[in-house]
Amino acid sequence: MDPAFGEALITLLPNLRRYALSLARRADLADDLVQTTVERAIRAAGSYDPAARLEPWLFRITRNAFIDLTRRQRTEGVQVDVFDIPEALPDDGDRAVEARLMLQATQQAMKTLPPEQAEILHLICIEELSYAEAAEVLDIPKGTVMSRLSRARLALAERLGIK
């Protein structure tokens, strides 16, 4: 494996964990997803096209791992409570109270959105993927990305009271 690939992968670990958390909504499952992603990424490093950005390639692996995880879990009868999400924020106290409240309100609003809306918001507005890259990760046409994203943005704006 190319060491540059490894270093790029290390740099993206926080992004992977964030995305995994947005999918699994549970810290322990998110950790499993990140580990599985890393494992598969190392094994598939040869099939990565260095001309393309690494994020969409990795996110796709994470997403497939998540789909696989949920498929397996259903057979166990384990239900993931989507609202049982450990607080992801460190309680550092440094942040201005107002900013914290706004941030928490945004997080809370994301939790109340349908998962497919929250996911596309995450990929594009938090991870800053392009529409084309998100289409690749989600395996849907770019037009669908745009319509879903615009609905999700309006739904989020409404929940946050942005007019």
Add this chain to the structure above:
Amino acid sequence: MQIDDETLMALADGELDQAEAARVSAAVARDPQAQARLRLFTETRARLQILSSAAPAPSDKDLIARIRAASSAVQVSGSVAPTAPPLSATPPMPANANRAPWAALAAAVTAAVVGLAWWQMGAPAGLPQAEVAALDSLPSGQVTELGDGRDLTMIASYRTAEGAFCREYETEQDAGMTVSVACRQGDRWQRQFASDMTASDGYVPASGDIAALDDWLAETGAGDPLTPEDEAAALAD
């Protein structure tokens, strides 16, 4: 000019090319309503962007070490796989949801999966008695000993598009693992599909890497796994 939401959003997200962006910006400048809509899109993005700095920071030390090890291992040797550190002799925990990705990590770099073999259809009909017994009664997610040194883990049950009741299971022995699907035909079980996964140094692929199994499930029109209730009902038939 009426500017639609998706165009405004694309402008806010920097997805329009320069000429298009200039044209839409000019139109927005003349349209207070469009300005308000545009703000919905820029503001939602700005709010979400703050979340990207609020990532939890658990220790990635182990992961980082693994990745670096993977980088250097192959660099030294070129094409020939270097000797990987011996893995623990204990097989990965047959947990249903998470098949110990750690065990796979270290070996993943070097272990070519050898002996990936397929039989599809026409497999010998006679399954060992212990496997048949497990197929007849073991709920998904549970493990049983087959009595010949192998463990059997029941993974899931499915209904194919044609209504056949099929079950996916794994048998493990030492470093080897076989993933099988058997379908009930009358009062017999017929193995439809099997894949041996054996590695040079104890590396067993994590579940879900078995693309061909997913293909098989798709081909036969098997949908989602049956719920525990549906599975129990099918077993009672």
